[in-house]
Amino acid sequence: MKVFCVFLLVSFSYGLPTDSKGTKLSAPNLTRLTAMESDGGYSERINWDAVVSDDASDPVVGYKVNIWEVKKIKSTKYSYVNGTLQKREEEIEPPIDFDNGPEGTPTVLLTPANQTEVTFNIKLHVTYEIRIQAYTKNIDGPLSSPDRIQLD
Structure with a gap:
C-alpha cells in the first residue's frame, strides 16, 4: 500500500511547478474580429481583453499577436457516379489544434500592455489563425484559444 501511495503522489505532482513564487498569467480572450476594406486592400482588426499579472513586481509589459497563414492539405475522395468509381482531389483546411x-512560422505583432487592439493586412481567400499571449519581463503567458478568419 505504501508503494502505491508514493506512486500516486509522484504521478500527481509530475509537471507541477515547484517554485510557488512564479508569475502566473491567463490567456487573453479575443473579443472581436473586424474585417475592413480600403483603397489599398483588406485588413483585419483584432481586439482582446487585457491580462493582469498576479505578481505586481512582474507586470504584463505587452502582447504577442501570433498570426499564421493556414496551409491547406490535400484530400482525396472517392465516389461512385453512375456506377463508376471516380477520384476527386481537393484542398481542405487542417483541423484546429488547440494545443x-x-x-x-507565425507573423508576430508586438503591442504594449496598454494596447489591446491591432490591425494587420490580409489577402482574399487565405485563412488566418490568430492566437494572442501576454508576456512579462520574465515569462510568456499561455496562448489564447485560436480563431480563424478568411475573406472570400
Whole structure:
C-alpha cells in the first residue's frame, strides 16, 4: 500500500511547478474580429481583453499577436457516379489544434500592455489563425484559444 501511495503522489505532482513564487498569467480572450476594406486592400482588426499579472513586481509589459497563414492539405475522395468509381482531389483546411499553432512560422505583432487592439493586412481567400499571449519581463503567458478568419 505504501508503494502505491508514493506512486500516486509522484504521478500527481509530475509537471507541477515547484517554485510557488512564479508569475502566473491567463490567456487573453479575443473579443472581436473586424474585417475592413480600403483603397489599398483588406485588413483585419483584432481586439482582446487585457491580462493582469498576479505578481505586481512582474507586470504584463505587452502582447504577442501570433498570426499564421493556414496551409491547406490535400484530400482525396472517392465516389461512385453512375456506377463508376471516380477520384476527386481537393484542398481542405487542417483541423484546429488547440494545443499548438498551425504548421509554419507565425507573423508576430508586438503591442504594449496598454494596447489591446491591432490591425494587420490580409489577402482574399487565405485563412488566418490568430492566437494572442501576454508576456512579462520574465515569462510568456499561455496562448489564447485560436480563431480563424478568411475573406472570400
